[in-house]
Amino acid sequence: MAGTRATRTSWREHTLATLADAGYRRGGARNAVVELLDREDCALTAQEIDDRLRADGRGVGRASVYRILELLTELRLVQRIDVGQGVARYERHLPDGDHHHHLVCDSCGQIEPFEDPALEQAIERVSRTLSFAVDDHDVVLHGACSDCRDAAA
Amino acid sequence: MAGTRATRTSWREHTLATLADAGYRRGGARNAVVELLDREDCALTAQEIDDRLRADGRGVGRASVYRILELLTELRLVQRIDVGQGVARYERHLPDGDHHHHLVCDSCGQIEPFEDPALEQAIERVSRTLSFAVDDHDVVLHGACSDCRDAAA
DNA sequence: ATACGTGCAAAGTATTTGCAAACGG
DNA sequence: CCGTTTGCAAATACTTTGCACGTAT
Numbered sequence: 001m002a003g004t005r006a007t008r009t010s011w012r013e014h015t016l017a018t019l020a021d022a023g024y025r026r027g028g029a030r031n032a033v034v035e036l037l038d039r040e041d042c043a044l045t046a047q048e049i050d051d052r053l054r055a056d057g058r059g060v061g062r063a064s065v066y067r068i069l070e071l072l073t074e075l076r077l078v079q080r081i082d083v084g085q086g087v088a089r090y091e092r093h094l095p096d097g098d099h100h101h102h103l104v105c106d107s108c109g110q111i112e113p114f115e116d117p118a119l120e121q122a123i124e125r126v127s128r129t130l131s132f133a134v135d136d137h138d139v140v141l142h143g144a145c146s147d148c149r150d151a152a153a
Numbered sequence: 154m155a156g157t158r159a160t161r162t163s164w165r166e167h168t169l170a171t172l173a174d175a176g177y178r179r180g181g182a183r184n185a186v187v188e189l190l191d192r193e194d195c196a197l198t199a200q201e202i203d204d205r206l207r208a209d210g211r212g213v214g215r216a217s218v219y220r221i222l223e224l225l226t227e228l229r230l231v232q233r234i235d236v237g238q239g240v241a242r243y244e245r246h247l248p249d250g251d252h253h254h255h256l257v258c259d260s261c262g263q264i265e266p267f268e269d270p271a272l273e274q275a276i277e278r279v280s281r282t283l284s285f286a287v288d289d290h291d292v293v294l295h296g297a298c299s300d301c302r303d304a305a306a
Numbered sequence: 307a308t309a310c311g312t313g314c315a316a317a318g319t320a321t322t323t324g325c326a327a328a329c330g331g
Numbered sequence: 332c333c334g335t336t337t338g339c340a341a342a343t344a345c346t347t348t349g350c351a352c353g354t355a356t
Contacts, residue, residue, distance in 0.1 A: 122271050
């Protein structure tokens, strides 16, 4: 059914609808952030979001970026990810199928997404055995990207 | 063989030996931090480490705590973990067998460890398929602990 | 004796908060 | 119009750095 064409109902639409349902008004800054995140595939820092919006000519206060991200995170519309660099990153929270995780190069800081259904399955399975009600997860793999690996050799 | 009695060669011993081999001198603050981490099973923040040492009567400058943790992390003797609360946590880096991951309650902030061999396996398997040279990983499961879950109902 | 290790205080970043003005419904 | 959303500036929180002193080898 609808599931197979989930990409048609964009994250942006879903997000705006959820916000409206939850009684939030439509604001320019929020729209701008949602639109930006909708275009991006992988996790951005608050700084990066601010910078890109500014570059787009749609300057938004730094504080607003944080407030908006906090709200969206609470509503589970974006996922906050911490890859261990002391900065939070944010990306669209996608439904289970479209899930990805992150590979972090500890030398150069580069971040790359990857996905693996078997891994998702293992996580779901163990989640069911725990006392917590698990509703989200994230996996971070640390290592050296191919460039840094070669450089080290 | 030795593997089954790995707990006998304590992490503390291994750590001190590695530091010595790497040419580091023995310092009081470093010993205190290593000793503390050896006693603790799960991830602590720099603040918590500082507080406990102070409570033990072995005050150590905050800066030293950070510097020591940084050093130990570099040598892969401790693992830095970020569960998404904007604070870094640190714990002993144990060999593959003794690995655990973390469950975070997003309501009360409580953190609990869990382990699952199947999950480890899935991670190892996918790691081999990637272009990165993966040498570490961590998994964070978010949700509600049983207390918060009941409270919410 | 000579570096390395440590502690204090100051500096940096990332993030949050208070408040007045702008804006949507 | 009224209350939410926004932007600025100030505050806070965590972490890092500079420098003088202590200490292991």
